[in-house]
Amino acid sequence: MEKPAIAGGKPVRETKIYYGHQYIDEDDIQAVVDVLRSDYLTCGPKIGELEKKLCELTGARYAVVCSNGTAALHIAALSAGVGEGDEVITTPITFAASANCALYCGARPVFVDIDPETYNIDPRKVEAAITPRTKAVVAVDYTGQSADLEPLLKICREHNLTLIEDGAHVIGTRYKGQMNGSIADMTMFSFHPVKTVTGGEGGVILTNEEALYQKLLLFRSHGITRDRAQMEHEPDGPWYYEQVALGYNYRMTDMQAALIISQLDKLPVFVKRRKEIVARYNEAFARLPELFVQQEIPESDTTRHLYILRIVPERLKIDRKQFFEALEAENVCCNVHYIPIYYFPYYEKLGYRKGLCPNAEKLYEEIITLPLYYAMSDADVESVIEAVTKIVVYFRKI
Ligand SMILES: Cc1ncc(COP(=O)(O)O)c(C=O)c1O
Structure with a gap:
């Protein structure tokens, strides 16, 4: 039997409406199938293609795609130099990952209150929460509305902090006419299925800084490099690679990348x-x-x-x-x-x-x-x- 509505009468809808749902069309399905028929399921051409597309979309110089947005935030915090005993300022009105990325690095999240009307972190309160231990600010674009990046960047510059934008919600938004993704020191997008664009799972860190880009690449893939300039020992053969930092396997598959590329067209x-x-x-x-x-x-x-x-x-x-x-x-x-x-x-x-x-x-x-x-x-x-x-x-x- 149909449950009666609490506000009287019959329910407004006969069938349930979800709160969020992905949209997948035949082009998306074909894009994934094409990868499955190809030579590369991971570390293949779709990764570079997606990274290029995300740079074109946002105007950022570099993109490092990851297995999910949480992994992306983790390597962003590591690349910002966040470590044991540091503090990272963020908002409490967000998904746990925005603060957990600090904990992963041995740092302490410091929660700063939101603006009561926009619900984003209040830049004036950020400034008041800075201590000698503060290393970074993780500003969240809650619901897709950009955090107020200009004052936040100014505060971060004055105090020598890294501004990490948790843009899990923000793809498609512009701040002062500029697409979010190229404004903060590093910006993360998430491609979880309820997000505007999905890859099933997936994330990216965008940055304009070459030095951060190199660190992000290392942390995404075990801390391993094949770049001679980053090595400490003399290579003993063409197969040679070195682990020079403690990184993770946070790589995205080519199936995810192909799906996201196809979704970005929409x-x-x-x-x-x-x-x-x-x-x-x-x-x-x-x-x-x-x-x-x-x-x-x-x-x-x-x-x-x-x-x-x-x-x-x-x-x-x-x-x-x-x-x-x-x-x-x-x-x-x-x-x-x-x-x-x-x-x-x-x-x-x-x-x-x-x-x-x-x-x-x-x-x-x-x-x-x-x-x-x-x-x-x-x-x-x-x-x-x-x-x-x-x-x-x-x-x-x-
Ligand atoms: C604000 C916020 N930050 C971080 C994340 C983590 O992203 P992911 O689910 O891709 O790991 C999410 C997504 O769920 C989110 O909404």
């Missing part, structure tokens, strides 16, 4: 559709005083990866959890991005406590991630709006 249409859906949501939700629409800084021409619905609890008879359950009962699948990282037991055991970042903690109590992906039809979008509006009207405080 980036303009992906971007266009996401922007249309976000504009429609914003227009509908701005009319409801029970909801708060995420503010954008004028510098960011944003391609949203996530759409965050934020309730104004004082104006509703229900809290976020009940709102979430009411949406699910309308067959609208939702999610919550993110639980502040330092709430996790692993971080608690490292000594972090609630109360560190009040804006982030308040945001977490009030947010729900709504469906947003390329393949949503107009009818899907309208039914999400209908479900949200129905719940607001039913539970509003008059």
Whole structure:
């Protein structure tokens, strides 16, 4: 039997709508099949082709593709020289990987609060959190809106820090007219299936700096080099290679690379559709005083990866959890991005406590991630709006 809706009547949708979903067409499938029929499944020509394409897209000089975005962040932190006893500043409203990359290197993540309206890390608070141990800042482009990179870069230059942009959400966004990916010292993109462009798994670090590029290449592949200039010993034959650092196997396969190349051809249409859906949501939700629409800084021409619905609890008879359950009962699948990282037991055991970042903690109590992906039809979008509006009207405080 159909479950009744919490906000009364029948559910707005008969079938469930996902909160995120990849879009794969025949060209994508053929691109992967072509690799499977070729000589190289890894370390083949698709890797260089993808890296070149990502440089062309973003204007970055170098790209190092990796098995996933987390691996990419790890080698970025290593290449920035992050090590034992260092501190790395980041936001708590992000996926765990943004802070874990510091822990992997033996450093301590330092959580800095967000701007209450844009939800991105607040540059003024970054400056106040710098200590002699600070080595890097990991700025996250939460939901796809660019972090405010200009003040962040200025602070990093003044204090001799590396700015790593966790751009897992940001592909397709421009900051001050320039595609994100070529602005920070290093920028990561993720190609996880709910992201705008996917490779199943996959990531990249983009940089303009030759020295960082060379380190990234080493750390991606075991710390092994075949470049004579990087070797310490005399080669004893043409087969010779050396391990000169402790690296990892974070290589991407050619199947992943081929899929991402094919997906990138569709980036303009992906971007266009996401922007249309976000504009429609914003227009509908701005009319409801029970909801708060995420503010954008004028510098960011944003391609949203996530759409965050934020309730104004004082104006509703229900809290976020009940709102979430009411949406699910309308067959609208939702999610919550993110639980502040330092709430996790692993971080608690490292000594972090609630109360560190009040804006982030308040945001977490009030947010729900709504469906947003390329393949949503107009009818899907309208039914999400209908479900949200129905719940607001039913539970509003008059
Ligand atoms: C903000 C953020 N950072 C890092 C990651 C890690 O990327 P990946 O899943 O490709 O390892 C993700 C993705 O899930 C993310 O959303």
